[in-house]
Amino acid sequence: MNTPASWTIRWLDSIAQVDREQWDKLAVPLQTPLMEWQWLHHLEASGSISPRFGWQPRHLTVWDRGELIGAAPLYQKNHSDGEFIFDHWWAQLAAEYGADYYPKLVGMSPATPSVGYRFLIAEGVDQPGLMNIMLSYIDRFCQQEQLASCHLNFVDLPWFAQMPSHGFIGWRHQSYMWKNLNFGCFEDYLKTFKSTQRHNICRERRRMQKYGIDIRAFTGNTITSDFAALMYRYYLKTNASYGPWAARFLNGDFFKRIFRDYRHRLLIFAAFAGSSVPIAMSMLLVKDRHLIGRYWGCEAPVKDLHFNMCFYAPIQWAIDNGIDTFDPGAGSPHKIYRGFKAVANTSLHRLYDLRLKFLFEQLIDKVNDMIQADIDALNRQLPFAKGETSKARPD
Known part of the structure; x- marks a missing residue:
């Protein structure tokens, strides 16, 4: 032509x-x-x-x-x-x-x-x-x-x-991909699992209560500029844990810009434990009825915090907000055990x-x-x- x-x-x-x-x-x-x-x-x-x-x-x-x-x-x-x-x-x-x-x-x-x-x-x-x-x-x-x-x-x-x-x-x-099967609530999602894994997920979620951790979602104008530096800090800490296999491609200015100008596409989960400063954060992108997991990190390791910040809290939010699909990001076969299909x-x-x-x-x-x-x-x-x-x- x-x-x-x-x-x-x-x-x-x-x-x-x-x-x-x-x-x-x-x-x-x-x-x-x-x-x-x-x-x-x-x-x-x-x-x-x-x-x-x-x-x-x-x-x-x-x-x-x-x-x-x-x-x-x-x-x-x-x-x-x-x-x-x-x-x-x-x-x-x-x-x-x-x-x-x-x-x-x-x-x-x-x-x-x-x-x-x-x-x-x-x-x-x-x-x-x-x-x-x-x-x-x-x-x-x-x-x-x-x-x-x-x-x-x-x-x-x-x-x-x-x-x-x-x-x-x-x-x-x-x-990997998670699909919302017209779930009315998180309990509907849990019912899709065999009893053993259903109990495992419930135990992993209860552990946050045991540790006094409160996970909150932030979107749009509820996302403050202070979150940008903290998200970048946790992003670096996560990458540091992977040593030579780290995927550190972004700098602090990128996070500053995104948190300032692109908040309408951001979904942030922040974990609080008795302080106004989050001990962990995860960053996702949301558009229409699709959710994309991107970055996460924490101040110090807490058992099952990753599963809650990157899987359970986003899935709960997806169900509550009519999201159809959730792309959690690359790698990690443990996603299979949380209902993400390969x-x-x-x-x-x-x-x-x-x-x-x-x-x-x-x-x-x-x-x-x-x-x-x-x-x-x-x-x-x-x-x-x-x-x-x-x-x-x-x-």
Whole structure:
């Protein structure tokens, strides 16, 4: 498809070069908040996501007579940190065959392992046609800049289903999702479990009362600016506990900005124990009927506090507020025992070295089958009462 004469293609090195209103006209209708201008802008403006740390913004935009009709948040990188796709072994394989894997072009909401990435396309525009044009310009850009590959991570599944293949190879990954089965209260959620796990969850919740811990939810204007520094402090403490495997990608200025300007998308849980200063906090994003868990941390370890701050309190809030789905974040198989089902997500990969492309194509079906087997094995451990497992399957 030829590019219409009235269309202009622009590559941008900062999302600040796009008017927020124009960008959000395309992004706000989506289920995810992670493609919205403020979220992406604060990642960049804070310096958390920047060339200094190996994230060079290369946003593709399409304009029709001054109106933004298409956009793809993209970043040029020489490493895979902060992607949560864990493709380092593909990079090692490439090196063994004398092929280049880096530099690469990456499409995702940086440092955020949550499904929802897609090209932003204006309503009324020929979506398949514009996607083909954008993919062609991505190919051209990668060739001009001598980039070895292009990767689209945590893609929106309905968008993926209608996306032209354009040489991209799909790689399956495992994540978790909780679904609200029209629960009227937390007790309805508990009833889905086998008795042993139901008692375990009740015991873990009662332990907060035993320790005199009160967990409260904050949204919108009830979120104070004082929370930003404390959330960042706890974020650092959590990362410190993981040593060399930490996922510390954000700085204090990012939290300051988000707590100041993005409170309408934040859900904060704070745990109090006889003081006005929280001993623990968790930060989630909420949009429409979807909840996304992001960060948590505490002053000192307290048994079962993590489960309450990151699972039970958000699930209680989700039930009370008509939330349909809750993405708790990456990792940790203990989520299975709290009613989060293992689900598949997809990343897409375009490899310009024909040798590496051939190897990827030869191996990917086996890799995907292995991932699906892991997902199935995890879901066999779901502690639901008889007849509840099938109900817990997300759409």
